[in-house]
Every structure is written in structure tokens, then in C-alpha cells.
Amino acid sequence: MTHHKRPLAMARPTRRAFIGTTAAVAGLASVGTLAGLKPARAQTRGGTIRVAKGHGNTNDSLDPATWTNGFTVALAFGMHGFLTKVATDGSLDPDVAESWEASSDAKSWRFKIRPGMTFHSGKPVTLDDVIASVNYHRGENSTSVAKPLVAAIVDIKKDGEDTVVFDLETGSADFPFVFTDYHMAICPADDSGSIDWRSGDGCGSYRLTNFDPGVVAEFERFQDDWNQERGWFDAVEMLSIVDLNARTTALVSGEVDAIDKLDLKTVALLGRNAGVKIHSIAGPQYYSFAARADTAPLDDVNVRLALKHAINREELVEKILFGHGTVGNDQPIGPSYRFHNPDYEQTPYDPDKAKYYLQQAGLDGLTVKLSAADAAFPGAVDAAVLYQNAAGAAGIKIDVNRVPNDGYWSDVWLKHPFCAVYWGGRPTADQIFTTAYESGAAWNDSKWSNARFDELLVAARAELDEAKRREMYYEMQQIVSQDGGTVLPMFANFVFATNDKIVQGEFASNFDMDGERWMERWSFA
Incomplete structure (x- = not known):
């Protein structure tokens, strides 16, 4: 060695x-380095930061095997x-x-x-x-x-x-x-x-002092942390406020110092409030619709291709993301990834092509139920309605099933055959493919399985030749796009807001809110 x-x-x-x-x-x-990139202004210790997260369930746990949402991710990175x-x-x-x-x-x-x-x-x-x-x-x-x-x-x-x-x-x-x-x-x-x-x-840099699942987590700075160039706040209060209006009001009124999952329709107006700063960071996050490839009629690849040609991606980027993102192509390796294929042909919105694939499946039309709640991603219900309207031209009837925000990740995701989902992405292609697309993976939310993909996943992981590895990841992107059960229309920027008291350096783009390491990286002016 x-x-x-x-x-x-x-x-x-x-x-x-x-x-x-x-x-x-x-x-x-x-x-x-010990502290990451230095902030634009000097950091000083002290104060209690209050952050409202648009995540959190009453059945959240401290068990690391079960963490699923932005609230528990931030909790994990703060205390562990x-x-x-x-x-x-x-x-x-x-x-x-x-x-x-x-x-x-x-x-x-x-x-x-x-x-x-x-x-x-x-x-x-x-x-x-x-x-x-x-x-x-x-x-x-x-x-x-x-x-x-x-x-x-x-x-x-x-x-x-x-x-x-x-x-x-x-x-x-x-x-x-x-x-x-x-x-x-x-x-x-x-x-x-x-x-x-x-x-x-x-x-980690903070000690947990109180945890009320779905409500609040409170922390105090760990004085004996090995790295004294992080953990600048004396205390942290992280609130679960899934309701968007309540979360936004809390920021504007000064009750909290930062919020995530903004209403992109009104984000420009929010930014006009004195003392409010909007941050829009491009990264691997994507919004998708998971179609269960183990459930009829979604188990037919032709039906899945019809659904992929029946969605107007540009419209969703414009009307749901309001420009804070880019068009997706039904696979997760977007431009922020090292092995992204920039030359892979984009699947277009094409109702006639969608009809063709329905015919290949032996169908004259298609009716599917699509479950959505804004807990899946901001604007998910509106996105489902836009999808419904676009798909109608292809003879596809999408019944939008609006479900409650509370319990979405425990009761709807991984259970309903067709539902809205967000993924924060992962730092490598291998990690997102392994977590969300490998056959049998617990979080393979389309329950899709492809032997060639699984074979390439293992081979690419072990391949040390950069060029050969790239070829494998390119082929895997094509397989997922053409055969997979994920309708992935858009990559969404991480858009969050802070007040102007917060000091930070360059934001990480691997996950929302500075890689969800805001507890250790941010401070007050």
C-alpha cells in the first residue's frame, strides 16, 4: 500500500x-481542511439560531437506519x-x-x-x-x-x-x-x-437536548468538539413547520432565522422584505413521479415510455420552478455529477409518440392515479395537475389524488403505485444509483429492476480506468431513462432563505441548505 x-x-x-x-x-x-471554505465575514460565537424546516413527521426517530427527510438529515449532521x-x-x-x-x-x-x-x-x-x-x-x-x-x-x-x-x-x-x-x-x-x-x-458539533418528533429538535454547542472552527451558535432550535405559509410568515416576522422549501411562485416577493436573503443553489436535487414498475399497467415499459413522452418538462420548469432549475431526462445523473452525459438525447413532450407507445402496449388509452402532496416537493400538486393537462392530449387520463402532507413519506411514498417524490441527490453517481435504482434497494421507489443495469453498477464501482467508467455510467443513464420507472422532468435548485444576520461562506451544493450542515457552518454577524 x-x-x-x-x-x-x-x-x-x-x-x-x-x-x-x-x-x-x-x-x-x-x-x-478543518472548516471548509471561509465565510466572507469573520465568524463569532454566540446566539441561538432558529430554523423552520418544511419537513418532519411525528413518527421520526433517532434511529439512523430510518432517517428520510430534511429535518432528520439536519439533525444527523448537527449531532453526529x-x-x-x-x-x-x-x-x-x-x-x-x-x-x-x-x-x-x-x-x-x-x-x-x-x-x-x-x-x-x-x-x-x-x-x-x-x-x-x-x-x-x-x-x-x-x-x-x-x-x-x-x-x-x-x-x-x-x-x-x-x-x-x-x-x-x-x-x-x-x-x-x-x-x-x-x-x-x-x-x-x-x-x-x-x-x-x-x-x-x-x-458532532451539537448536543441534542430535546427531541419532539414532528415538532422540534433543540441543541446546545458541544464545548469539547475536536474542531473548534465550526459550531458557532450557542444553541439551535429546529422547528418542523410543514405548512408553507406558516413557515414563510415565521421568517418575515423574525421568529426564525432561516427556512427551506420556499414557494417559488412568490420567492421574488419574499426577497423584497427587509432583511430577507434568497439563496438559489444548483445541485443534484430532482423532482420526479415514481411509477411502480412492478404494478400493472406500469409494469409495461411501453406504458412508462408513454408517460415520459406525455409530460411537458419545459412547462414544469417554468411554472413550478420559476426558472430555479433545469429540464430532466428521466434519470438522476444531472449536470452537477462528474459522469453526467451532456450529449444524451432529450426525451421530448410528444403526445403522438406517447400514443404510439400506448398502442405498442395494446392500449387505446390509459387511466392512472397520481398521488401528490406539497410535502413531496413545493408545488407537487400543481405539477401533477400540469402533468394531467399535458397527458390528456395523448389519451392518458391522470387522476390527481391530493393526499395530506402529514404522513406522506410513511403512508404514500413507496406504497402508492404512482406518486410525486423529491430526491436531494447524492455526492456520486454510484451512491444515487445504488440507493434509488438498484434492484431490491429499500428506497428504489419505482420498484424497477434491470439485470444489465445491476451488472454495470457493480462493474463501474470497481473500474479504476476513468474512460471505461464513464462509458458504463453513460450506458446506465440511458437504461434508466428508457426503461426505468421514474418520470424525472426537472432538476430543482436548492432554494432557501435566511435573514441578513446569518454569516456563511460558499454554500455547498450537494444537499439543501448548505449540504444540511448549516448548524456547524453558519454563524451570526
Whole structure:
């Protein structure tokens, strides 16, 4: 093995330089910077930030295997440590792991764990905690939605006092990015070898002091955090306010300092309020309609193609996103991804082509029920109505089933045959494909399965030749676009608002609200 360690003062490697070549992977190591990109203004400690999130359910839990929405993602990144994390520029930063290295075939990875770290309870962070936290998502009995991400791990073992070794079934050039997933929190190991998640004991920059699911989570700064260049607030109050009007009013009235999931129809008006700042960040987020490919008539690829030609994507970008986004092409690897194919032909709105595919399916027309709520994404119900109107010209009758916001992610998503969905994206193509499109994945919301896609997914993950890997991801994008069960009409910018008291640096684009790491990155002026 080779190991090239760089001093902290040196510039962070770009993501392309980090995983771009076989040579880089062979000696892959990272140290990164401690605080990410510096803000435009100096940061000072103090104050309580209050943030209203358009997410949160009464059945939310502290169990990392179950986190599904922006409220629990922000909670995870605020209170927990992770082996690695996505930096503001999309590269990889250290956290609980201070460095890592790979074997020449990227099948064995060594992570050196940061010394002297403690949980909020005062308990030291040990190798056993790291191993138990990763194993929690592995194995036949695991119900974690992160299970596919760690499926390639065949063995985890200690090496000395400070190193964890992961042996993989096949090579994985992007393996360190797996641990940036918000489910992969490092929790204390319990006596059974599992993890203690119920206590809320973490090793992140904030300690959880109160958690009322679907209502509020409260935190206080962890004074003994290993990184004193983050966690600037004394305290954090994160409110679940799913109602858009209530959330917006709370910002304008000064009751909260930031909100997400804005009403894009009125975002320009909101920005005219004194002290309100609008932020629109392009990234991997997409809004889609998941069609269950295991349920008739959606199990016919011709029906799915008809639905894809029956949606007016440009109209949705204009009337739902109001320009805060771009047209999608029924697959998730958009322009923000390294392996995006910019030359793949766009599926157009074409009612005649949709009729043709219905004929190929032996149908004269089609009636489908589409479930939607604005909990899925802002304007989801309006988007479903626009889809209904456009599809009518193709002889497709879409019955819009408006369902309640509360319980949408537990009662509708993954259960109704055709429903509105948003995905925040993932830092790599492998991660979003593995989480949402691999056969049998818990969050494969179209229940789609394709043997060639699954074969390429494993091969691309292990391929260290950049050009060959790109070819594989290009083919996978085409397979998902043409065969998959996801109607993906648009990539949506992350649009959120803060008051002018907030100080921040360059916003991360890998997830909403600064990669949902606003707790540790932002401060008051």
C-alpha cells in the first residue's frame, strides 16, 4: 500500500483530482481542511439560531437506519460525527476519520480514526464504536435504507489502536464517499455489539437536548468538539413547520432565522422584505413521479415510455420552478455529477409518440392515479395537475389524488403505485444509483429492476480506468431513462432563505441548505 499524507495547510484536492485516476486511487488519502471554505465575514460565537424546516413527521426517530427527510438529515449532521463528509466544493473532508488509504485495486481501505474524540456523554470514540455503527447497516437482519451502500463490505477489522480496515467484495473507487451518507452516523456501541441510538449521544458539533418528533429538535454547542472552527451558535432550535405559509410568515416576522422549501411562485416577493436573503443553489436535487414498475399497467415499459413522452418538462420548469432549475431526462445523473452525459438525447413532450407507445402496449388509452402532496416537493400538486393537462392530449387520463402532507413519506411514498417524490441527490453517481435504482434497494421507489443495469453498477464501482467508467455510467443513464420507472422532468435548485444576520461562506451544493450542515457552518454577524 502507498500512503501520501499532506499537511493541513495545503489546498484541498479537487474531487476530480481525488478520484480521477488509477494512480490516485491506488494511494488514496485525504486530510482536508478543518472548516471548509471561509465565510466572507469573520465568524463569532454566540446566539441561538432558529430554523423552520418544511419537513418532519411525528413518527421520526433517532434511529439512523430510518432517517428520510430534511429535518432528520439536519439533525444527523448537527449531532453526529461521520467518518467523512462532503466539503463545500464537493470534495471529501475528514471528520471522525482523519485520513484513509486504499490498496491498488481499491478492494481494501484503511481509515485512521481521529485520536482524542469523545461523545457528548464524555465517552471516548473507539474503533468498536466505528465498527458497530457501520455494521448496524449491514447483514441479513438490517432494515436500514443504507444497507445497499455497505453491501460490498465483506469484512471489517481493527489494525492497532487507531485504524479500521474495510475489505470489499469488489473494488470501489468512491468508497470513502459512502460514509458521507446521512445514515452513516457514528454512534456509541452497546453491550450487544449493536449501537445505542436511543440516548441521542453523538460526537458532532451539537448536543441534542430535546427531541419532539414532528415538532422540534433543540441543541446546545458541544464545548469539547475536536474542531473548534465550526459550531458557532450557542444553541439551535429546529422547528418542523410543514405548512408553507406558516413557515414563510415565521421568517418575515423574525421568529426564525432561516427556512427551506420556499414557494417559488412568490420567492421574488419574499426577497423584497427587509432583511430577507434568497439563496438559489444548483445541485443534484430532482423532482420526479415514481411509477411502480412492478404494478400493472406500469409494469409495461411501453406504458412508462408513454408517460415520459406525455409530460411537458419545459412547462414544469417554468411554472413550478420559476426558472430555479433545469429540464430532466428521466434519470438522476444531472449536470452537477462528474459522469453526467451532456450529449444524451432529450426525451421530448410528444403526445403522438406517447400514443404510439400506448398502442405498442395494446392500449387505446390509459387511466392512472397520481398521488401528490406539497410535502413531496413545493408545488407537487400543481405539477401533477400540469402533468394531467399535458397527458390528456395523448389519451392518458391522470387522476390527481391530493393526499395530506402529514404522513406522506410513511403512508404514500413507496406504497402508492404512482406518486410525486423529491430526491436531494447524492455526492456520486454510484451512491444515487445504488440507493434509488438498484434492484431490491429499500428506497428504489419505482420498484424497477434491470439485470444489465445491476451488472454495470457493480462493474463501474470497481473500474479504476476513468474512460471505461464513464462509458458504463453513460450506458446506465440511458437504461434508466428508457426503461426505468421514474418520470424525472426537472432538476430543482436548492432554494432557501435566511435573514441578513446569518454569516456563511460558499454554500455547498450537494444537499439543501448548505449540504444540511448549516448548524456547524453558519454563524451570526
